Amino acid sequence: MRQKEKGSKELVERLYAAIREVGKQGELTREVIAELLGLNKTDLAGVDFLYSRDGVCTAGELAKATGLTSGSTTALIDRLQEAGYAVREADPGDRRRQLVRLSDRAHAGCQALYEPIRKDLFHFWSKYSVQELQLIESFLIEGIQFHEKSLEHLRSSQPHFRKTKEKFSSKARKQP
Numbered sequence: 001m002r003q004k005e006k007g008s009k010e011l012v013e014r015l016y017a018a019i020r021e022v023g024k025q026g027e028l029t030r031e032v033i034a035e036l037l038g039l040n041k042t043d044l045a046g047v048d049f050l051y052s053r054d055g056v057c058t059a060g061e062l063a064k065a066t067g068l069t070s071g072s073t074t075a076l077i078d079r080l081q082e083a084g085y086a087v088r089e090a091d092p093g094d095r096r097r098q099l100v101r102l103s104d105r106a107h108a109g110c111q112a113l114y115e116p117i118r119k120d121l122f123h124f125w126s127k128y129s130v131q132e133l134q135l136i137e138s139f140l141i142e143g144i145q146f147h148e149k150s151l152e153h154l155r156s157s158q159p160h161f162r163k164t165k166e167k168f169s170s171k172a173r174k175q176p
Contacts, residue, residue, distance in 0.1 A: 051110040055102035
């Protein structure tokens with residue numbers, strides 16, 4: 001483990017603020033892309049995942065990626081299919097299972113929006129050395145793993161917070 005240097009607390013605080021800002025900018029970007037594609041944010045999450053998987057996945061993979069229940073995932077696929085963004089296909093490897101495939105129209109729309117961003121990001125990242133990129137990659141992977149654990153913790157604490165939310169909601173209704 002590396003030795004802490006003087007001023008590291010301030011640097012960590014600035015890093016925390018910067019990462020929150022990156023998250024906020026990413027969310028704003030997703031909102032604009034959803035609007036341009038005529039989708040809500042949940043439906044965009046499905047389309048985005050499909051696009052990142054070369055346009056095809058199982059319903060289970062889509063559910064895991066979006067955090068939706070199986071019923072909500074079915075509704076998502078129904079909406080995407082009705083809007084012309086996705087189609088259901090039989091899995092050639094397992095006829096009991098269906099695949100969800102991004103439509104050609106949706107793929108073209110995603111490519112038109114995402115590829116210029118990807119190109120600009122690759123250009124931006126190319127200014128870093130291989131060693132710097134490896135450090136950034138490690139940092140991001142560890143951050144993803146941290147957030148996955150945080151999500152598990154938050155989900156396991158839902159009953160407690162649901163009771164707290166109900167308590168606050170009932171107090172708010174009683175006030176004039």
